[in-house]
Amino acid sequence: MIETESRPTPQAPSSGEAVNETPSIPDPVHAPDVEVAATPLPKLQLFILLYLQLAEPITSTVIYPFVNQLVRETGITSGDERKTGYFAGLIESCFYAVEAVCVLQWGRASDRIGRKPVLLGGLLGLTLSMLGFGVSRTYWALVLSRCAEGALNGNIGVTKSMMAEITDHTNRVQAFAFFPMSWQVGGTLGPIIGGVFARPADRWPGFRESAFWRTYPYFLPCVIAASISVSAFILAAIGLKETLPRQPRKKTSVLDSVPKDVEKLKVPLEIKSDGAQIHEYTEVLEVPCLDYITGQPSTEVDRQNQPVTVADVDVSEDNVDAPVGFRSILVPRVLWAILNYAFLTLLDQSITVLIPLMYSTSIALGGLGFSPFTIGIVQGVGGCVGGFIQIFTFPWFHRMFGARKLYISTYVMYVVVFALFPLESFVTKRAGGVGAATWVLIVVQYSAYVVSYMSWGCVFLDISDAAPNQRALGLTNGLAQTTCSIVRAIGPSLASSLFSVTLEHHLAGGTLGYWVLCAISIIGLFATQWLPGTLQMRE
Numbered sequence: 001m002i003e004t005e006s007r008p009t010p011q012a013p014s015s016g017e018a019v020n021e022t023p024s025i026p027d028p029v030h031a032p033d034v035e036v037a038a039t040p041l042p043k044l045q046l047f048i049l050l051y052l053q054l055a056e057p058i059t060s061t062v063i064y065p066f067v068n069q070l071v072r073e074t075g076i077t078s079g080d081e082r083k084t085g086y087f088a089g090l091i092e093s094c095f096y097a098v099e100a101v102c103v104l105q106w107g108r109a110s111d112r113i114g115r116k117p118v119l120l121g122g123l124l125g126l127t128l129s130m131l132g133f134g135v136s137r138t139y140w141a142l143v144l145s146r147c148a149e150g151a152l153n154g155n156i157g158v159t160k161s162m163m164a165e166i167t168d169h170t171n172r173v174q175a176f177a178f179f180p181m182s183w184q185v186g187g188t189l190g191p192i193i194g195g196v197f198a199r200p201a202d203r204w205p206g207f208r209e210s211a212f213w214r215t216y217p218y219f220l221p222c223v224i225a226a227s228i229s230v231s232a233f234i235l236a237a238i239g240l241k242e243t244l245p246r247q248p249r250k251k252t253s254v255l256d257s258v259p260k261d262v263e264k265l266k267v268p269l270e271i272k273s274d275g276a277q278i279h280e281y282t283e284v285l286e287v288p289c290l291d292y293i294t295g296q297p298s299t300e301v302d303r304q305n306q307p308v309t310v311a312d313v314d315v316s317e318d319n320v321d322a323p324v325g326f327r328s329i330l331v332p333r334v335l336w337a338i339l340n341y342a343f344l345t346l347l348d349q350s351i352t353v354l355i356p357l358m359y360s361t362s363i364a365l366g367g368l369g370f371s372p373f374t375i376g377i378v379q380g381v382g383g384c385v386g387g388f389i390q391i392f393t394f395p396w397f398h399r400m401f402g403a404r405k406l407y408i409s410t411y412v413m414y415v416v417v418f419a420l421f422p423l424e425s426f427v428t429k430r431a432g433g434v435g436a437a438t439w440v441l442i443v444v445q446y447s448a449y450v451v452s453y454m455s456w457g458c459v460f461l462d463i464s465d466a467a468p469n470q471r472a473l474g475l476t477n478g479l480a481q482t483t484c485s486i487v488r489a490i491g492p493s494l495a496s497s498l499f500s501v502t503l504e505h506h507l508a509g510g511t512l513g514y515w516v517l518c519a520i521s522i523i524g525l526f527a528t529q530w531l532p533g534t535l536q537m538r539e
Contacts, residue, residue: 064190
């Protein structure tokens with residue numbers, strides 16, 4: 001067993017002491033003070049991957065405007081509107097629960113058979129399961145279809161792996177910054193499709209005479225969502241390039257990564273074995289012909305017999321083609337970033353569920369009594385405005401305040417959003433209907449929600465930046481995605497169950513659930529203190 005020890009930090013010699021200035025072996029890869037120009041992003045491949053990612057937010061959110069009404073129509077609630085949250089929450093949560101189980105399995109499959117086949121198979125299966133949801137008439141058929149959607153959406157982690165493989169260390173953070181925008185676009189289109197196109201026979205003359213649309217009133221939004229998956233399948237089949245070519249892996253050593261423009265040196269290799277030091281002259285170490293001080297090519301290389309330890313050769317960076325272990329990412333910087341990501345996901349998912357649930361509940365029970373069409377319009381307009389604000393203002397705010405300060409200031413908006421729910425209920429009950437005061441509160445609530453969108457860009461940058469090295473970026477994002485899926489499985493059931501329990505037992509006047517979520521938001525605020533003040537500028 002070879003044990004290496006790190007090179008000690010050089011100490012300044014005292015006055016009158018002889019100085020033996022033997023330069024150490026230069027780092028073969030990282031020359032000092034060398035600026036590397038950013039590699040241009042592969043725009044076509046990046047666009048295809050971002051378009052593929054739309055499948056998850058669209059298929060997961062398209063049902064939100066009408067799922068509560070659909071659950072009531074199946075008869076599972078036995079006519080008790082207060083129990084809707086329990087059953088609707090299960091449908092919403094099973095999607096992410098199954099996704100959390102499958103996401104790592106899809107990733108492993110992509111390592112064996114390639115990224116593209118996994119993505120194409122997932123998109124095709126997602127299309128079929130979305131259509132199955134649209135024709136389901138019983139509650140448990142809806143649950144089964146929803147589980148199938150989550151299982152096939154588990155390949156979302158593969159797109160992040162491909163993103164890491166089509167970029168390098170000079171442009172990877174820039175590429176990953178597009179992921180929040182892609183999610184927001186999908187999260188905006190999903191509710192619009194679900195709200196506008198649900199129950200077409202009640203709205204448009206061309207559908208009123210058809211028995212099919214009256215039998216399956218929610219099939220049309222499912223077909224539209226499925227068509228997006230089909231278009232993504234066709235686009236990927238034609239234009240997406242495989243990023244994991246099939247070739248046998250060969251064993252590599254530390255010295256295999258040294259550049260070809262090198263000079264062989266006969267140097268002693270210092271090895272510790274059982275406490276004894278053994279010095280052997282071995283002609284195996286190759287170093288580039290660079291002067292270590294200036295970083296410029298040199299014709300003279302010091303060949304003095306200065307002992308060199310194995311630790312002198314850099315094995316922590318990308319110059320070594322070695323597998324990255326799971327333990328390498330279990331470091332505080334990664335774990336704190338993922339913890340904040342988990343809090344953010346839980347709160348955002350709770351809001352995504354509560355808005356249509358509270359808005360669709362009758363005024364007498366503490367809701368606003370909105371139809372699926374109105375809910376879809378409200379969510380769609382809010383999402384569109386938030387997306388545009390994110391695109392045009394996020395870079396400026398990020399430069400001005402930095403990732404940590406911007407994340408904290410935008411995360412606080414979740415407390416405002418939850419606190420406005422009971423106020424909307426109180427004002428609407430007092431007025432006997434939705435009036436101007438209620439709409440003002442809805443606008444304020446969505447304005448705060450729009451501001452909170454910026455926290456996503458910050459946390460994505462924190463997670464990407466927290467990876468120990470570039471080779472660990474895909475694994476780090478995979479762990480974050482798995483955690484996110486688990487939390488998204490908990491969020492809908494937690495929020496909707498709190499809502500139903502609060503109404504059923506009239507806890508705190510029917511508002512206790514909102515205050516519990518406010519408390520969770522505040523707890524998550526404490527976790528932000530462990531986020532780094534600045535991002536690592538890893539070269």
